[in-house]
Amino acid sequence: MRRDAAVEVSRLLAEDSAALQLETLSDWGGLERLLTRPRIQKPGLALSGFVKHVYADRLQVLGLTEVDYLLSIGETEARAGLEAYCKRKLAAMALTRGLEPPPPLMELAREHGIPVLRTPLMTSSFISRVTRRLEELLSPRANIHGVLVDVLGVGLLLIGRSGVGKSEAALDLVLRGHRLVADDVVEVMIRPPDTIWGAATQLHQHHMEIRGMGILNITHLFGVAAVRDNKKIEVVVELSDLHEDDYDRLGTENNNWPILGVDIPLVRIPLRAGRNISSLIEVVARNQILKFRGIDSAREFQEKIATHIAMTTGTATPSDAPEEASPRQVSGQITGLVSLGEVE
Incomplete structure (x- = not known):
């Protein structure tokens, strides 16, 4: 730092x-x-x-x-x-x-x-x-390897190993009408009281590197509406080669990624052949907008499943059923319930 x-x-x-x-x-x-x-x-x-x-x-x-x-x-x-x-x-x-x-x-x-x-x-x-x-x-600053994009007004910081496809995903998002803030090097800083903002360095501003094509000027290619100078970072999206047991299937775990001492919500997207990563990133932004409004789809679904499990097994009443089953226990039962057609 x-x-x-x-x-x-x-x-x-x-x-x-x-x-x-x-x-x-x-x-x-x-x-x-x-x-x-x-x-x-x-x-x-x-x-x-x-x-x-x-x-x-x-x-x-x-x-x-x-x-x-x-x-x-x-x-x-x-x-x-x-x-x-x-x-x-x-x-x-x-x-x-x-x-x-x-x-x-x-x-x-x-x-x-x-x-x-x-x-x-x-x-x-x-x-x-x-x-x-x-x-x-005078605020604390740091440089982070990643890509910062503005998707539907939500600042998403894409991180992952070099060559994982962060810039390509960001370029696809720009083609969908979203905006690039910084590519490769993101300069982050704290704005009082505890928000993190990111911007491109002066040398890299409005430019993007795509392997096989070289350096692209996003402003020249897509116009000034395709870029912005800085953006508040609201979600960190990690693109990684995860095994099936390494990520949260329900999306109810509170994962965070600290930047300059401030915890930012973290979403891990496992890479698989044929997955449309840019579409998934866009959904992350949409889901975050719902959370801003107090709507957490994953937790609502967890409570629904926990209530169903408790009622069918007779271990609890509907009022206290969500407290009886942990997220991992619920996750373990979802596959069986779905395969039996018990969850609509």
Whole structure:
């Protein structure tokens, strides 16, 4: 796992400039300073010289209140407070509402090499946007070998050994009208509070490798509607050469695959000659949509079979029958019941 422990101020300027609308008033060579926390800080009492709780590795945001305060007091008093404030080796300051910085602030920022930024956004709006962006830039990240697709709005991460057919299945899904997010290398990250999002690396974005054909540009072949830049990962689909006893026949076992400490539901699809893997993957997405709505077909069927077994054997009443038979016991009886024509 890789974690971006710090972000340079220059990267914050380059990232998502349309949303933050930041401009550099003066940087004095300090744009390489590091931000290590996603939360911003408003100076408040720090402008009066009380700097005990000032965190230099946070972005300092000054709004109308701070600027009016500096302008309302004498320049000597303002300079004294700002001197103690700027000595904290701040990573950067950002003024909101397009405000003009007071002269003492710019002078002391230059003296201490602190970049001064400005945005026309209202303070509350800017804080919300920059906090969200810093959370993304500073969140834990990792690269996973797999293919990420958006099927019916559900993010499916296809995993399996190299050459198992993940890219071919994804290509078939694209032909069915679904969307590719990333092929081969999926960059995953945590978005608060505990969701996992995936995207392609900049080099691989919107491209796919098909053995025997080489690298394909999915956007050029199928249009922009066939791709998307990122997607929340909601199910992991493992394509593997499993034996019959290695997978859940009922689909009631709660299998998970951890990504960056977050458990994602796992579905294992055994590969067999002649199986339409892309159709099965599409059904996984449809079944997940039902689960989002509180409908679990496998568990409903399990309860129905368990009730039938309990009633025919006389071991329990309908009300407590589902608790009397485990999923494995039910699975063992299904084949016999079906062959006898007892289950409709």
